[in-house]
Amino acid sequence: MLTKQLDDKSYLQFSTFLEQQCGIVLGASKQYLVKIRLAPLMIKFKIASLSELVAQTLNPAQRQLRAAVIDAMTTNETLWFRDEYPFELLKKRLLPELKGQRTPLKIWSAASSSGQEPYSIAMTVYEYLQSNPGAFPAGVQIIGTDISNTMLNQCKDAQYDSLALSRGLSLARKKQFFQACDNGMYQVKDAIKNMVSFRQLNLLNSYSLMGRFDIVFCRNVLIYFSPELKAKIISQIYGALNPGRYLLLGASESLASINQNFTMVRCNPGIIYQKK
Numbered sequence: 001m002l003t004k005q006l007d008d009k010s011y012l013q014f015s016t017f018l019e020q021q022c023g024i025v026l027g028a029s030k031q032y033l034v035k036i037r038l039a040p041l042m043i044k045f046k047i048a049s050l051s052e053l054v055a056q057t058l059n060p061a062q063r064q065l066r067a068a069v070i071d072a073m074t075t076n077e078t079l080w081f082r083d084e085y086p087f088e089l090l091k092k093r094l095l096p097e098l099k100g101q102r103t104p105l106k107i108w109s110a111a112s113s114s115g116q117e118p119y120s121i122a123m124t125v126y127e128y129l130q131s132n133p134g135a136f137p138a139g140v141q142i143i144g145t146d147i148s149n150t151m152l153n154q155c156k157d158a159q160y161d162s163l164a165l166s167r168g169l170s171l172a173r174k175k176q177f178f179q180a181c182d183n184g185m186y187q188v189k190d191a192i193k194n195m196v197s198f199r200q201l202n203l204l205n206s207y208s209l210m211g212r213f214d215i216v217f218c219r220n221v222l223i224y225f226s227p228e229l230k231a232k233i234i235s236q237i238y239g240a241l242n243p244g245r246y247l248l249l250g251a252s253e254s255l256a257s258i259n260q261n262f263t264m265v266r267c268n269p270g271i272i273y274q275k276k
Helices: 008-022 031-044 050-057 064-074 083-097 116-131 148-158 171-177 225-238
Strands: 105-107 140-146 179-180 185-187 194-200 213-218 241-249 262-266 271-273
Touching: 008 031, 008 050, 008 064, 008 194, 031 050, 031 064, 050 064, 064 148, 083 116, 083 213, 083 241, 083 271, 105 116, 116 171, 116 194, 140 148, 148 194, 171 179, 213 225, 225 241
Parallel strands: 105 140, 105 213, 140 194, 213 241
Antiparallel strands: 179 185, 241 271, 262 271
């Protein structure tokens, strides 16, 4: 019989572990979330109690379990064209402003989850290029990163069920950019899939191997981090942006009191941040 209770000491130890490994701050009242996310791993790894699972996770030798736990705790649901306005800003303001540059246009989706954001970016760029052929003669590179290898594998497969496609995707875009598979799933068409590459990245680590970007989407990510780690991530994103280029955050996120090296640009609707 599985025991899903987690005592305060084990919860505190696990919270500390999670923050050290990937920066996520659970807070004092998220035991329920830990139970929901980790319960399936008790079955998979044949561990009878949640406290024992946490104890084993704290052991550095348990690499496979640690990876599975981090995957479980960092997996978040997302949707296509989330909030809509960032993608309208991309199409109507940022791409027109940057068109004609001699180097490849580089766009980074910093927390790609199961792929909806980077593929939404790719669809937006594709639609813009259909109306503006030759706008980026050196090409467009879209990179999606995530800490979870499980999520990255889903991104690379680029297959989604009908429920996932119902969340934020118009029927017109579903028809244009997806094809039905024999297994009942829907596959992102190659024209979009080939625009995006994926790689594993912990946002607390160095971005130096990523190169420089013109646009960074780091949306609905900072809310999970402590103020100190938010400042660290934003500072590293600043270093990864080309001069004068842009950062897009989630609707409830702000750089106020975090970093003064960006100019806040008010749009209608939304806000974007330009590197000074």
